[in-house]
Amino acid sequence: MQVLSTRGKMNAIPATQAVLQGIAADGGLFVPETFPEIDLEEMKAYAAHEYDILAARVLQYFFDMDEAALAEITQQAYGTFDDSRVVPIKELSPAEYVMELTHGPTLAFKDMALQVLPRLIRRALDIHKQEENVLILTATSGDTGKAALEGFRDVPRTAIEVFYPADGVATMQKLQMVTQEGGNVAVCGVQGNFDDAQTGVKALFADETLKAFLKKAGYTFSSANSINFGRLIPQVAYYIYAYAKLAADGKIADGEEINFVVPTGNFGNILAGYYAKRMGLPVKKLICASNGNNVLTDFFNKSVYDANRPFHKTMSPSMDILISSNLERLLFEVTGRDDAQVRAWMEALKTSGKYEIPQETQAQLKGTFWADFASEEETAQTIRETFGTHGYLIDPHTAVAKCVEEKYRRETGDDAVCVVVSTANPYKFTQDVLRCISGQDEDDAFRAAQLLAQATGTEIPPQIADLQEKPVLHPDVVGRTELKSAVEVFIERMGE
Template sequence: MEYVSTRGEAPAVSAAQAILRGLAPDGGLYVPNQWPTLHLDLKTIGQQSYQDLAVEIFAAFLPDFTKAEIQAVVQAAYGSQWDTDKIVPIKDAGNNLYYLELFHGPTLAFKDIALQALPHLVMTAAKKEGLNKEIAILTATSGDTGTAAMAGFADVPGTKIAVLYPQVGVSDIQRQQMVSEPGKNTYVYGIEGNFDDAQQAVKGLLGDSNFATFLKEEDIQISSANSINIGRLVPQIVYYFYGYGQLVESGQIKPGEEIDVLVPTGNFGNMLAAYYASQIGLPVADFTVASNENHVLTELFQTGVYNKNRDFKVTNAPAMDILVSSNLERLLYFAGGQDADLIKKDMADLQSQGSYHLAEKTRAGLMKFSAGWTDQDQVEETIRKTFVASGYLIDPHTAVAVHQYQDDGHPTLLAATASPYKFPQTVLAALGEEVIGGEGGLTALAAATKTTIPDQVKNLFQRPIRHQTFIQAADIQRQIESALKTD
């Protein structure tokens, strides 16, 4: 198995090369040229540890990595930095709904699952490729990716990481996590604009010839921690199988029984991982894509038209405030029969016109996908109703998905993507409590709900501020080059 570009104009590469490069030279995203064969026994995977299951799935998608290398990556990624030995526990919500809790890592968001592994994948890949260069990680974030990426790469020898985040839209907790990150190899920049602007800046730099010349002169290998990197995607496949195994082990489903998957998503990586899981043996009946008021994805699945020509809305589910969904390209590639020419046309139309229309064969390949969207008032109402009914506290992104849930008879794994303590102001407002910023918001939420502030953020606001640079888009390349030159 090798990795090829969705746009068909870049040579096939190994998994290690795909991880190091992040984005293919033709602007496409790396995808496997064939699905690996796994011999997972659905009867017994619930008896495996998260780490053992991760080793099997990593090995299938990273065939040029040795078992010993993969075991070392997994051991480093899923250890004592998690607040539960299960890594991803399940919560039974009743009515065939099960929360897949993805927020027990060091930054309280699902991004930790991939980004605790990615630094070790990158460094292992570099060693395999004989690279002695410094590795620079460049990433855009709507809040969670930046914090999780820096938590993973902080002070990793031979690396630097630069994060771009929009000044408006991130929560107090997300911002504090980023600007107080103590890693000496980390650089954080607030930029004017929204996440799409930050993401486009990263993609633009990765494809810029002048920047490439700079990197060559400085002997730097550039990559990305965004979900455009296949090294971000592979670790996310694991938790869907692990969740399924837990349902089998607890007697909620029989081995081989189909489930539904419900994911709140903006950039589509989390849902794409569920689709990849289904292609290698996870029995899935339906994929439900849950959007917020930036519902470009919902419209695509309902109408076949992707149109980013609309007002960008800053919402109370900020990690989903996205109009250009990068990972969707990977799904459309497979849904359309791996037709790279079709992907090139659609992506060119998106660039020139801001929209594209799916071909009939692509729409036919998306028959298992449904979608809906949730507005901000419904987010708050869902948080309140869920807590009143069960005492279970959810964050606004999870609420987007909960509001879309309909019991169709299949057990449903719902990706609970973040701790409510990452968004205390929104949750306080939803519960009818006084909205308090900063550290006071954490204390107020704990008092109002009789829950405990997670250790991961308990002392967050006592950390000194290290990153206070705000830049305009035109200054991004200069700032990044300056950071990468810094000894």
């Protein structure tokens, strides 16, 4: 498949080449030239077997690679998960299911794509006979960082540097990153919030002197954020799988429309659901669930995207985002691929922090999307009530989604099946989840994990328990304007 840029100033290129570039040369994001059409009967048959088979088939729609090569990629990627089903689907009621994307090596949904992406990049390097090695630069609001680091650890011909808001991630998320092992990895805190880190990384991609420095060192840029086409597409597979699995198990009728409820920050996860719908998946509504940083709620309901607002640090830090990069891809589609309009809106966002879409565009969005947010109090109540009612422990991000699902049902009266997209293991947020469940405050995250296990009868995952004994290998923190020098130091170290 060929891909285009949302900014429209470059020719179409193969999807495998887009994986290597990360972001388009004109500053836009890569999108499919056309949307393939899925065969639901074929997907139902795959869903009766292993997830990796279905995932390889979905990838084949987008990447012109050998079928056996893609199957090998997905087998290796999902063979790292702690549940043989890869994506278990928990039934809370006949109309409510939870799709668990939390069984990968870092206990977050980011593993679903970031166990695939490094293997895609490695293959793409060979396909395009690229001589330069790849430097992955990534900004993270919490879970992407660890998943990317783990996925790219010691992968030949790659190096990865992750930037995270120094005081804007959960304790366990931070420990997972700063203790990361591997000869090709670097981790650096940033004095600021996620948007500062993301803006800084985007600026590096456009820095010509840094590109020249990298080229001399034998490297070229790419990204592991969801701006990378190769990160986005593997996420499409689990929406198709969830639908096909429910249909194959007789939980829904063939062709029945269902809703997906997605906790949303950078808009990549829910955008993958939109792509699945564009490919023919019978999706009724994509429910966009935000926390107190509810810029997307206001956008869908008021037609104005306005990032000029207070930034809130919440118990769902991976959603503490005011600039949702992947929304650009959605705007490109709903404007009829009007790249000039997209460029104008993105320039307005850059210069003034806001833009407004016309009413007809908003009406089109509302045909597919519904949006609301959950406060901290509502999130805590949802964690507590979900455990009390179902004996099911969820993390704050998943709780935001479940809370918004309940608001959706109350406000619309829609009784269609809803699938809540679960995004992280609750033990990544032990102190907050413990406080929600039992009212206890505990300063020590590991002690909180022990108390949470005792209070709920659940087990502490080894990925969390083992962190206590791991040394901090990446203590550096830099200012907002110092990311470039951090990259240069890292690349010089890689050349030693």
